[in-house]
Amino acid sequence: MTIGNIHDVLRDKESLTIEKLRTAIETRWGSGGHFESLDKGSLPSDKDHEHIPWEKVDCMLTKMMETLDNGITFAFDMFPPQSAAKAELHIHPISDRIITVVKGTGHAFVKTATGSVDTKPVEPGDVILFPQGTPHAFWGSEENPMTVQVVLNPYVPLAHPLHTVCSKKIRNLSNHPALEDIDASDLDALGAMVTGLIEKGELDLGERQWMDWGDEVVSASGKKIMTPDDSSWECEI
Structure with a gap:
Protein backbone atom coordinates (compact mmCIF):
# COMPACT_ATOMS: atom_id res chain seq x y z
CA MET A 1 0.00 0.00 0.00
CA THR A 2 1.34 3.45 -0.94
CA ILE A 3 1.32 5.93 1.92
CA GLY A 4 1.66 9.71 1.75
CA ASN A 5 2.46 12.01 -1.12
CA ILE A 6 5.31 11.66 -3.61
CA HIS A 7 6.69 14.92 -2.17
CA ASP A 8 7.28 13.08 1.10
CA VAL A 9 9.83 10.98 -0.80
CA LEU A 10 11.48 14.10 -2.26
CA ARG A 11 12.05 15.83 1.07
CA ASP A 12 14.94 13.60 2.16
CA LYS A 13 17.38 14.61 -0.58
CA GLU A 14 20.39 13.14 1.22
CA SER A 15 19.10 9.58 0.90
CA LEU A 16 17.25 10.10 -2.39
CA THR A 17 18.49 7.94 -5.27
CA ILE A 18 17.34 7.49 -8.85
CA GLU A 19 16.31 3.92 -8.07
CA LYS A 20 14.37 4.86 -4.92
CA LEU A 21 12.52 7.67 -6.68
CA ARG A 22 11.83 5.51 -9.75
CA THR A 23 10.34 2.78 -7.57
CA ALA A 24 8.10 5.31 -5.80
CA ILE A 25 6.91 6.75 -9.13
CA GLU A 26 6.34 3.36 -10.76
CA THR A 27 4.47 2.03 -7.71
CA ARG A 28 2.09 4.97 -7.63
CA TRP A 29 1.59 5.14 -11.41
CA GLY A 30 1.14 1.38 -11.63
CA SER A 31 -1.67 1.43 -9.07
CA GLY A 32 -3.53 4.28 -10.76
CA GLY A 33 -1.97 7.05 -8.70
CA HIS A 34 -0.77 9.20 -11.61
CA PHE A 35 -2.66 12.20 -10.16
CA GLU A 36 -1.97 13.41 -6.61
CA SER A 37 -2.41 16.68 -4.75
CA LEU A 38 -0.19 18.79 -2.52
CA ASP A 39 -1.32 21.32 0.07
CA LYS A 40 -1.06 24.79 -1.47
CA GLY A 41 0.86 26.01 1.56
CA SER A 42 3.65 23.54 0.72
CA LEU A 43 4.04 24.46 -2.94
CA PRO A 44 7.54 25.34 -4.21
CA SER A 45 7.75 28.90 -5.52
CA ASP A 46 9.46 30.09 -8.69
CA LYS A 47 9.76 33.54 -7.05
CA ASP A 48 12.84 32.25 -5.23
CA HIS A 49 14.52 31.62 -8.58
CA GLU A 50 13.78 34.79 -10.56
CA HIS A 51 17.53 35.32 -11.05
CA ILE A 52 17.60 32.24 -13.31
CA PRO A 53 16.42 33.10 -16.85
CA TRP A 54 13.81 31.14 -18.76
CA GLU A 55 14.84 29.37 -21.96
CA LYS A 56 12.79 27.85 -24.75
CA VAL A 57 12.61 24.08 -25.06
CA ASP A 58 10.14 22.46 -27.44
CA CYS A 59 6.62 23.64 -26.50
CA MET A 60 7.50 25.27 -23.18
CA LEU A 61 9.87 27.53 -21.26
CA THR A 62 12.16 26.03 -18.65
CA LYS A 63 14.70 26.98 -15.98
CA MET A 64 16.95 24.55 -14.13
CA MET A 65 17.41 25.11 -10.40
CA GLU A 66 19.20 22.22 -8.74
CA THR A 67 20.86 18.99 -9.83
CA LEU A 68 21.85 16.47 -7.18
CA ASP A 69 25.10 14.53 -7.51
CA ASN A 70 23.18 11.49 -8.76
CA GLY A 71 21.48 13.43 -11.57
CA ILE A 72 18.03 14.01 -10.05
CA THR A 73 17.13 17.54 -11.09
CA PHE A 74 14.60 20.15 -9.97
CA ALA A 75 13.36 22.72 -12.48
CA PHE A 76 10.42 24.94 -13.41
CA ASP A 77 8.51 24.77 -16.69
CA MET A 78 6.01 27.27 -18.09
CA PHE A 79 3.38 26.05 -20.55
CA PRO A 80 1.76 28.51 -22.97
CA PRO A 81 -1.94 28.47 -23.89
CA GLN A 82 -2.99 25.81 -26.38
CA SER A 83 -3.62 28.44 -29.06
CA ALA A 84 0.05 29.51 -28.91
CA ALA A 85 1.74 26.11 -28.79
CA LYS A 86 -0.28 22.91 -28.81
CA ALA A 87 1.76 20.19 -27.13
CA GLU A 88 1.40 16.77 -28.71
CA LEU A 89 1.71 13.54 -26.74
CA HIS A 90 5.40 12.80 -26.27
CA ILE A 91 7.70 10.76 -24.04
CA HIS A 92 10.98 11.03 -22.18
CA PRO A 93 12.56 7.61 -22.94
CA ILE A 94 15.11 7.54 -20.12
CA SER A 95 13.76 9.91 -17.46
CA ASP A 96 10.82 9.81 -15.03
CA ARG A 97 8.81 12.91 -14.17
CA ILE A 98 7.02 14.48 -11.21
CA ILE A 99 5.05 17.58 -12.22
CA THR A 100 3.57 19.92 -9.59
CA VAL A 101 1.41 22.87 -10.68
CA VAL A 102 2.48 25.99 -8.76
CA LYS A 103 0.83 28.79 -10.74
CA GLY A 104 -1.88 29.21 -13.37
CA THR A 105 -4.19 26.58 -14.77
CA GLY A 106 -4.24 24.15 -17.66
CA HIS A 107 -4.82 20.56 -18.72
CA ALA A 108 -2.75 17.43 -18.13
CA PHE A 109 -2.80 14.33 -20.32
CA VAL A 110 -1.02 11.14 -19.24
CA LYS A 111 -1.16 7.50 -20.30
CA THR A 112 -2.22 5.31 -17.40
CA ALA A 113 -1.06 1.86 -16.34
CA THR A 114 -4.21 0.41 -17.95
CA GLY A 115 -3.28 1.85 -21.34
CA SER A 116 -5.85 4.64 -21.54
CA VAL A 117 -4.99 8.35 -21.60
CA ASP A 118 -6.35 10.22 -18.58
CA THR A 119 -6.94 13.97 -18.75
CA LYS A 120 -7.63 16.47 -16.02
CA PRO A 121 -8.00 20.26 -15.64
CA VAL A 122 -5.19 21.20 -13.26
CA GLU A 123 -4.45 24.08 -10.91
CA PRO A 124 -1.93 24.86 -8.15
CA GLY A 125 -1.52 21.86 -5.88
CA ASP A 126 -2.16 19.23 -8.54
CA VAL A 127 0.65 16.68 -8.98
CA ILE A 128 1.15 14.48 -12.05
CA LEU A 129 3.71 11.67 -12.03
CA PHE A 130 4.75 9.00 -14.50
CA PRO A 131 7.73 6.73 -15.27
CA GLN A 132 10.07 7.01 -18.23
CA GLY A 133 8.56 6.23 -21.62
CA THR A 134 5.02 7.31 -20.66
CA PRO A 135 3.12 9.42 -23.26
CA HIS A 136 1.92 12.73 -21.83
CA ALA A 137 1.23 16.37 -22.68
CA PHE A 138 0.41 19.65 -20.92
CA TRP A 139 -1.43 22.78 -22.05
CA GLY A 140 -1.70 26.09 -20.26
CA SER A 141 -5.05 27.89 -20.14
CA GLU A 142 -5.75 30.86 -22.40
CA GLU A 143 -6.26 33.25 -19.48
CA ASN A 144 -3.58 32.06 -17.08
CA PRO A 145 -0.71 29.99 -18.58
CA MET A 146 0.61 27.31 -16.28
CA THR A 147 3.89 27.12 -14.35
CA VAL A 148 4.97 23.83 -12.80
CA GLN A 149 7.83 22.46 -10.77
CA VAL A 150 9.28 19.44 -12.54
CA VAL A 151 11.50 16.74 -11.09
CA LEU A 152 13.58 14.95 -13.72
CA ASN A 153 14.76 11.49 -12.67
CA PRO A 154 17.44 11.72 -13.88
CA TYR A 155 18.34 14.87 -15.81
CA HIS A 160 20.20 15.16 -26.11
CA PRO A 161 18.32 13.29 -28.90
CA LEU A 162 16.51 11.21 -26.29
CA HIS A 163 15.44 14.08 -24.04
CA THR A 164 12.04 14.18 -25.76
CA VAL A 165 10.63 11.92 -28.48
CA CYS A 166 7.25 12.02 -30.24
CA SER A 167 5.05 9.16 -29.03
CA LYS A 168 4.41 8.04 -32.60
CA LYS A 169 8.16 7.60 -33.21
CA ILE A 170 9.10 5.64 -30.10
CA ARG A 171 8.47 2.27 -31.77
CA ASN A 172 11.29 3.10 -34.19
CA LEU A 173 13.59 3.54 -31.21
CA SER A 174 12.54 0.48 -29.21
CA ASN A 175 12.74 -1.83 -32.24
CA HIS A 176 16.22 -0.80 -33.43
CA PRO A 177 18.67 -3.70 -32.88
CA ALA A 178 21.67 -1.39 -32.33
CA LEU A 179 20.10 -0.04 -29.14
CA GLU A 180 19.19 -3.33 -27.48
CA ASP A 181 22.26 -3.71 -25.27
CA ILE A 182 23.41 -0.09 -24.85
CA ASP A 183 23.80 1.22 -21.29
CA ALA A 184 21.08 3.86 -20.93
CA SER A 185 22.99 5.49 -18.06
CA ASP A 186 25.88 6.36 -20.40
CA LEU A 187 24.16 9.40 -21.90
CA ASP A 188 27.13 10.48 -24.04
CA ALA A 189 27.51 7.08 -25.70
CA LEU A 190 23.76 6.69 -26.13
CA GLY A 191 23.42 10.17 -27.61
CA ALA A 192 26.30 9.62 -30.01
CA MET A 193 24.86 6.31 -31.21
CA VAL A 194 21.33 7.69 -31.71
CA THR A 195 22.66 10.79 -33.49
CA GLY A 196 24.76 8.60 -35.78
CA LEU A 197 21.78 6.40 -36.64
CA ILE A 198 19.68 9.48 -37.43
CA GLU A 199 22.38 11.00 -39.63
CA LYS A 200 22.70 7.74 -41.58
CA GLY A 201 18.95 7.59 -42.08
CA GLU A 202 18.60 4.38 -40.06
CA LEU A 203 16.44 5.95 -37.34
CA ASP A 204 13.63 8.51 -37.56
CA LEU A 205 12.61 10.21 -34.32
CA GLY A 206 10.93 13.19 -35.99
CA GLU A 207 11.86 16.83 -35.58
CA ARG A 208 11.53 18.67 -32.29
CA GLN A 209 9.25 21.69 -32.54
CA TRP A 210 10.06 25.14 -31.19
CA MET A 211 7.23 27.55 -30.41
CA ASP A 212 7.05 31.26 -31.20
CA TRP A 213 5.41 32.13 -27.87
CA GLY A 214 7.53 33.23 -24.93
CA ASP A 215 10.10 35.65 -26.38
CA GLU A 216 8.98 38.48 -24.09
CA VAL A 217 9.10 36.23 -21.02
CA VAL A 218 12.61 35.01 -21.88
CA SER A 219 13.82 38.57 -22.55
CA ALA A 220 12.37 39.93 -19.30
CA SER A 221 13.83 37.09 -17.23
CA GLY A 222 17.29 37.74 -18.68
CA LYS A 223 17.22 41.29 -17.31
CA LYS A 224 16.87 40.00 -13.74
CA ILE A 225 20.28 38.31 -13.71
CA MET A 226 22.65 40.01 -11.27
CA THR A 227 26.36 40.15 -12.07
CA PRO A 228 29.21 41.91 -10.20
CA ASP A 229 29.75 44.24 -13.18
CA ASP A 230 26.29 45.82 -13.10
CA SER A 231 25.65 45.86 -9.35
CA SER A 232 26.81 47.91 -6.39
CA TRP A 233 28.37 45.83 -3.66
CA GLU A 234 28.82 46.96 -0.07
CA CYS A 235 30.41 44.83 2.63
CA GLU A 236 30.99 45.42 6.32
CA ILE A 237 33.52 43.34 8.20
Missing part, protein backbone atom coordinates in the same frame (compact mmCIF):
# COMPACT_ATOMS: atom_id res chain seq x y z
CA VAL A 156 18.95 14.33 -19.52
CA PRO A 157 20.54 17.33 -21.32
CA LEU A 158 17.97 19.36 -23.22
CA ALA A 159 19.87 18.94 -26.49
Whole structure:
Protein backbone atom coordinates (compact mmCIF):
# COMPACT_ATOMS: atom_id res chain seq x y z
CA MET A 1 0.00 0.00 0.00
CA THR A 2 1.34 3.45 -0.94
CA ILE A 3 1.32 5.93 1.92
CA GLY A 4 1.66 9.71 1.75
CA ASN A 5 2.46 12.01 -1.12
CA ILE A 6 5.31 11.66 -3.61
CA HIS A 7 6.69 14.92 -2.17
CA ASP A 8 7.28 13.08 1.10
CA VAL A 9 9.83 10.98 -0.80
CA LEU A 10 11.48 14.10 -2.26
CA ARG A 11 12.05 15.83 1.07
CA ASP A 12 14.94 13.60 2.16
CA LYS A 13 17.38 14.61 -0.58
CA GLU A 14 20.39 13.14 1.22
CA SER A 15 19.10 9.58 0.90
CA LEU A 16 17.25 10.10 -2.39
CA THR A 17 18.49 7.94 -5.27
CA ILE A 18 17.34 7.49 -8.85
CA GLU A 19 16.31 3.92 -8.07
CA LYS A 20 14.37 4.86 -4.92
CA LEU A 21 12.52 7.67 -6.68
CA ARG A 22 11.83 5.51 -9.75
CA THR A 23 10.34 2.78 -7.57
CA ALA A 24 8.10 5.31 -5.80
CA ILE A 25 6.91 6.75 -9.13
CA GLU A 26 6.34 3.36 -10.76
CA THR A 27 4.47 2.03 -7.71
CA ARG A 28 2.09 4.97 -7.63
CA TRP A 29 1.59 5.14 -11.41
CA GLY A 30 1.14 1.38 -11.63
CA SER A 31 -1.67 1.43 -9.07
CA GLY A 32 -3.53 4.28 -10.76
CA GLY A 33 -1.97 7.05 -8.70
CA HIS A 34 -0.77 9.20 -11.61
CA PHE A 35 -2.66 12.20 -10.16
CA GLU A 36 -1.97 13.41 -6.61
CA SER A 37 -2.41 16.68 -4.75
CA LEU A 38 -0.19 18.79 -2.52
CA ASP A 39 -1.32 21.32 0.07
CA LYS A 40 -1.06 24.79 -1.47
CA GLY A 41 0.86 26.01 1.56
CA SER A 42 3.65 23.54 0.72
CA LEU A 43 4.04 24.46 -2.94
CA PRO A 44 7.54 25.34 -4.21
CA SER A 45 7.75 28.90 -5.52
CA ASP A 46 9.46 30.09 -8.69
CA LYS A 47 9.76 33.54 -7.05
CA ASP A 48 12.84 32.25 -5.23
CA HIS A 49 14.52 31.62 -8.58
CA GLU A 50 13.78 34.79 -10.56
CA HIS A 51 17.53 35.32 -11.05
CA ILE A 52 17.60 32.24 -13.31
CA PRO A 53 16.42 33.10 -16.85
CA TRP A 54 13.81 31.14 -18.76
CA GLU A 55 14.84 29.37 -21.96
CA LYS A 56 12.79 27.85 -24.75
CA VAL A 57 12.61 24.08 -25.06
CA ASP A 58 10.14 22.46 -27.44
CA CYS A 59 6.62 23.64 -26.50
CA MET A 60 7.50 25.27 -23.18
CA LEU A 61 9.87 27.53 -21.26
CA THR A 62 12.16 26.03 -18.65
CA LYS A 63 14.70 26.98 -15.98
CA MET A 64 16.95 24.55 -14.13
CA MET A 65 17.41 25.11 -10.40
CA GLU A 66 19.20 22.22 -8.74
CA THR A 67 20.86 18.99 -9.83
CA LEU A 68 21.85 16.47 -7.18
CA ASP A 69 25.10 14.53 -7.51
CA ASN A 70 23.18 11.49 -8.76
CA GLY A 71 21.48 13.43 -11.57
CA ILE A 72 18.03 14.01 -10.05
CA THR A 73 17.13 17.54 -11.09
CA PHE A 74 14.60 20.15 -9.97
CA ALA A 75 13.36 22.72 -12.48
CA PHE A 76 10.42 24.94 -13.41
CA ASP A 77 8.51 24.77 -16.69
CA MET A 78 6.01 27.27 -18.09
CA PHE A 79 3.38 26.05 -20.55
CA PRO A 80 1.76 28.51 -22.97
CA PRO A 81 -1.94 28.47 -23.89
CA GLN A 82 -2.99 25.81 -26.38
CA SER A 83 -3.62 28.44 -29.06
CA ALA A 84 0.05 29.51 -28.91
CA ALA A 85 1.74 26.11 -28.79
CA LYS A 86 -0.28 22.91 -28.81
CA ALA A 87 1.76 20.19 -27.13
CA GLU A 88 1.40 16.77 -28.71
CA LEU A 89 1.71 13.54 -26.74
CA HIS A 90 5.40 12.80 -26.27
CA ILE A 91 7.70 10.76 -24.04
CA HIS A 92 10.98 11.03 -22.18
CA PRO A 93 12.56 7.61 -22.94
CA ILE A 94 15.11 7.54 -20.12
CA SER A 95 13.76 9.91 -17.46
CA ASP A 96 10.82 9.81 -15.03
CA ARG A 97 8.81 12.91 -14.17
CA ILE A 98 7.02 14.48 -11.21
CA ILE A 99 5.05 17.58 -12.22
CA THR A 100 3.57 19.92 -9.59
CA VAL A 101 1.41 22.87 -10.68
CA VAL A 102 2.48 25.99 -8.76
CA LYS A 103 0.83 28.79 -10.74
CA GLY A 104 -1.88 29.21 -13.37
CA THR A 105 -4.19 26.58 -14.77
CA GLY A 106 -4.24 24.15 -17.66
CA HIS A 107 -4.82 20.56 -18.72
CA ALA A 108 -2.75 17.43 -18.13
CA PHE A 109 -2.80 14.33 -20.32
CA VAL A 110 -1.02 11.14 -19.24
CA LYS A 111 -1.16 7.50 -20.30
CA THR A 112 -2.22 5.31 -17.40
CA ALA A 113 -1.06 1.86 -16.34
CA THR A 114 -4.21 0.41 -17.95
CA GLY A 115 -3.28 1.85 -21.34
CA SER A 116 -5.85 4.64 -21.54
CA VAL A 117 -4.99 8.35 -21.60
CA ASP A 118 -6.35 10.22 -18.58
CA THR A 119 -6.94 13.97 -18.75
CA LYS A 120 -7.63 16.47 -16.02
CA PRO A 121 -8.00 20.26 -15.64
CA VAL A 122 -5.19 21.20 -13.26
CA GLU A 123 -4.45 24.08 -10.91
CA PRO A 124 -1.93 24.86 -8.15
CA GLY A 125 -1.52 21.86 -5.88
CA ASP A 126 -2.16 19.23 -8.54
CA VAL A 127 0.65 16.68 -8.98
CA ILE A 128 1.15 14.48 -12.05
CA LEU A 129 3.71 11.67 -12.03
CA PHE A 130 4.75 9.00 -14.50
CA PRO A 131 7.73 6.73 -15.27
CA GLN A 132 10.07 7.01 -18.23
CA GLY A 133 8.56 6.23 -21.62
CA THR A 134 5.02 7.31 -20.66
CA PRO A 135 3.12 9.42 -23.26
CA HIS A 136 1.92 12.73 -21.83
CA ALA A 137 1.23 16.37 -22.68
CA PHE A 138 0.41 19.65 -20.92
CA TRP A 139 -1.43 22.78 -22.05
CA GLY A 140 -1.70 26.09 -20.26
CA SER A 141 -5.05 27.89 -20.14
CA GLU A 142 -5.75 30.86 -22.40
CA GLU A 143 -6.26 33.25 -19.48
CA ASN A 144 -3.58 32.06 -17.08
CA PRO A 145 -0.71 29.99 -18.58
CA MET A 146 0.61 27.31 -16.28
CA THR A 147 3.89 27.12 -14.35
CA VAL A 148 4.97 23.83 -12.80
CA GLN A 149 7.83 22.46 -10.77
CA VAL A 150 9.28 19.44 -12.54
CA VAL A 151 11.50 16.74 -11.09
CA LEU A 152 13.58 14.95 -13.72
CA ASN A 153 14.76 11.49 -12.67
CA PRO A 154 17.44 11.72 -13.88
CA TYR A 155 18.34 14.87 -15.81
CA VAL A 156 18.95 14.33 -19.52
CA PRO A 157 20.54 17.33 -21.32
CA LEU A 158 17.97 19.36 -23.22
CA ALA A 159 19.87 18.94 -26.49
CA HIS A 160 20.20 15.16 -26.11
CA PRO A 161 18.32 13.29 -28.90
CA LEU A 162 16.51 11.21 -26.29
CA HIS A 163 15.44 14.08 -24.04
CA THR A 164 12.04 14.18 -25.76
CA VAL A 165 10.63 11.92 -28.48
CA CYS A 166 7.25 12.02 -30.24
CA SER A 167 5.05 9.16 -29.03
CA LYS A 168 4.41 8.04 -32.60
CA LYS A 169 8.16 7.60 -33.21
CA ILE A 170 9.10 5.64 -30.10
CA ARG A 171 8.47 2.27 -31.77
CA ASN A 172 11.29 3.10 -34.19
CA LEU A 173 13.59 3.54 -31.21
CA SER A 174 12.54 0.48 -29.21
CA ASN A 175 12.74 -1.83 -32.24
CA HIS A 176 16.22 -0.80 -33.43
CA PRO A 177 18.67 -3.70 -32.88
CA ALA A 178 21.67 -1.39 -32.33
CA LEU A 179 20.10 -0.04 -29.14
CA GLU A 180 19.19 -3.33 -27.48
CA ASP A 181 22.26 -3.71 -25.27
CA ILE A 182 23.41 -0.09 -24.85
CA ASP A 183 23.80 1.22 -21.29
CA ALA A 184 21.08 3.86 -20.93
CA SER A 185 22.99 5.49 -18.06
CA ASP A 186 25.88 6.36 -20.40
CA LEU A 187 24.16 9.40 -21.90
CA ASP A 188 27.13 10.48 -24.04
CA ALA A 189 27.51 7.08 -25.70
CA LEU A 190 23.76 6.69 -26.13
CA GLY A 191 23.42 10.17 -27.61
CA ALA A 192 26.30 9.62 -30.01
CA MET A 193 24.86 6.31 -31.21
CA VAL A 194 21.33 7.69 -31.71
CA THR A 195 22.66 10.79 -33.49
CA GLY A 196 24.76 8.60 -35.78
CA LEU A 197 21.78 6.40 -36.64
CA ILE A 198 19.68 9.48 -37.43
CA GLU A 199 22.38 11.00 -39.63
CA LYS A 200 22.70 7.74 -41.58
CA GLY A 201 18.95 7.59 -42.08
CA GLU A 202 18.60 4.38 -40.06
CA LEU A 203 16.44 5.95 -37.34
CA ASP A 204 13.63 8.51 -37.56
CA LEU A 205 12.61 10.21 -34.32
CA GLY A 206 10.93 13.19 -35.99
CA GLU A 207 11.86 16.83 -35.58
CA ARG A 208 11.53 18.67 -32.29
CA GLN A 209 9.25 21.69 -32.54
CA TRP A 210 10.06 25.14 -31.19
CA MET A 211 7.23 27.55 -30.41
CA ASP A 212 7.05 31.26 -31.20
CA TRP A 213 5.41 32.13 -27.87
CA GLY A 214 7.53 33.23 -24.93
CA ASP A 215 10.10 35.65 -26.38
CA GLU A 216 8.98 38.48 -24.09
CA VAL A 217 9.10 36.23 -21.02
CA VAL A 218 12.61 35.01 -21.88
CA SER A 219 13.82 38.57 -22.55
CA ALA A 220 12.37 39.93 -19.30
CA SER A 221 13.83 37.09 -17.23
CA GLY A 222 17.29 37.74 -18.68
CA LYS A 223 17.22 41.29 -17.31
CA LYS A 224 16.87 40.00 -13.74
CA ILE A 225 20.28 38.31 -13.71
CA MET A 226 22.65 40.01 -11.27
CA THR A 227 26.36 40.15 -12.07
CA PRO A 228 29.21 41.91 -10.20
CA ASP A 229 29.75 44.24 -13.18
CA ASP A 230 26.29 45.82 -13.10
CA SER A 231 25.65 45.86 -9.35
CA SER A 232 26.81 47.91 -6.39
CA TRP A 233 28.37 45.83 -3.66
CA GLU A 234 28.82 46.96 -0.07
CA CYS A 235 30.41 44.83 2.63
CA GLU A 236 30.99 45.42 6.32
CA ILE A 237 33.52 43.34 8.20
